[in-house]
Amino acid sequence: MIWNKKIECASREEIKELQLVKLQKTIKNVFDNVPYYSKKYTEYEIYPEDIETLKDIEKLPFTTKDDLRESYPFGMFAVDRKKIIEVHSSSGTTGKPVVSGYTSKDIENWGEVIARGLTMMGADDEDIIQNTHGYGLFTGGFGVHYGSHKIGATIIPISTGQSRRQIEIMKDFGTSIMIFTPSYGMYLAELAEEENVDFNNLNLKAIGFGAEIWTDEMRKSIEKRFKAPAYNIYGLTELMGPGVAVECKIQEGLHLQEDFFYPEIIDSESGNTLNEGTEGELVLTNLEREGMPLIRFRTKDITTISYAECECGRNTARIERITGRSDDMIKVKGVAVFPSQIEKALLKIDNIEPHYQIIVTRPHLMDEIEVKVEASQNLFSDDVKEMINIKQKIEDYIFNEIGLRVKVSLVSPKSIPRSEGKAVRVIDKRNLH
């Protein structure tokens, strides 16, 4: 089923026309109502009337996370604070967090966007959705919640944690759709296996996962363990939250809701716009937001975009799986390394659990990477030579993926902290800042 056929199946021409009208309106709105934008555009000598085509968006400067931090907390709002009925905030790992504000219409639209995504995964009013995303300032919990209400499904707002209870509820309530972050999903699967839960006897029909970088191997592992197809949900607090793009049943890219967000792919270094199919940083513009419209926001997420028709019947643009974040990237010995590459290597080896931690140090002027990997019963051998071989094999697989030699340390099972939100994969001890 398609939730909003009129929009999702509109022709490319219709989508572009609609986007241009909305873009012009949005630029005028921020110029008139957000001091940050009027000041900046005046500086650049660009005015709303200069936006005559979609391509003209490229004349506008980018908005970065730092810009939002400087406007902390409410400086980016385009409406009187009285009209803002809800705020969310992203985890501030560096510096001040970022605040996102929503009017009542914005919340309504957020529900619409998620409703489209849930429908893509095959959800409808028959379903019972167990939402393990945290309810709070994190957008994951409430975003999925509003969308679930919109399609009329039954939502279990369990939030993250109480992991044994999660499994009990999955069985007792007959959960048909699970929503989780990949790392929390893997943790739940481990726990369920410990408790001898037979996934064949559960009612699960789909999984929606998001909020973390993932790999195809990880998806396959989740699907195998939960015995249900898993679909990626992409989003970010600044623009709205989860639902910006979601995978359909074809699982070949995530459909971006183009009547709400205008996507561009740019070269992170030069800022130049790249063509369809070229990998680069995703830049998004809110096309329909009252509370806090953002223009050309640099997501730092690395992906490619495709405008080709999808087998599912939708014509909206699709982005590829996010392969890395330009700021999660660690530069080691001058080489760009993404945690996802290391994960990919680990998942290629039998008997290895994708629980790992990357520790970067600089003991004597040179960078060194240590990857801690949990040993398992199946991997352990009484033979020292064999254990050293396994360690070397892991090191070789990682070398093939990233082109650098790392030191692999086998550690005790369950000794790497499990996340109940976003996993902390990299510990950089180099003090480069």
Add this chain to the structure above:
Amino acid sequence: MKINQLSIFLENQKGRLWEALNTIATGKINIRALSLADTSEFGILRIVVNDPEKGKKLLEEKQFIVKITPIVGVELSDTPGGLSSVLKILTDNNINLEYLYAFTHEKTEKAILLLQAKDLDLLIKILKKHEIAIVPPEEVYNL
């Protein structure tokens, strides 16, 4: 014929060996013999205890990775040359040992040698052929 040894994976971290041995001790399990193989990265603790199954269970409850590995025990007279005579036989018969360790039996004053080889059955066959006394597992567990 084969003794069930416990092989325990030890992460190279302060206190791990103590934790493993303490788990065994608090479970009232007696260690008959012990050997530690270590590399710069990790260690393998090998122990023969009076109750291998229980020992494994207790260690696994504490998140240790444990394997039960069969090995062979032979009896030596506790006199000079006892060990080398056995090793000579094994060398002559092309048996490569993976590892060995030994302990002395207080009551009988005999030494017991614990052996591991890739082909354990072949090892047993050779030992028997040369009339070397193989120690029954029960005897080791119940020392």
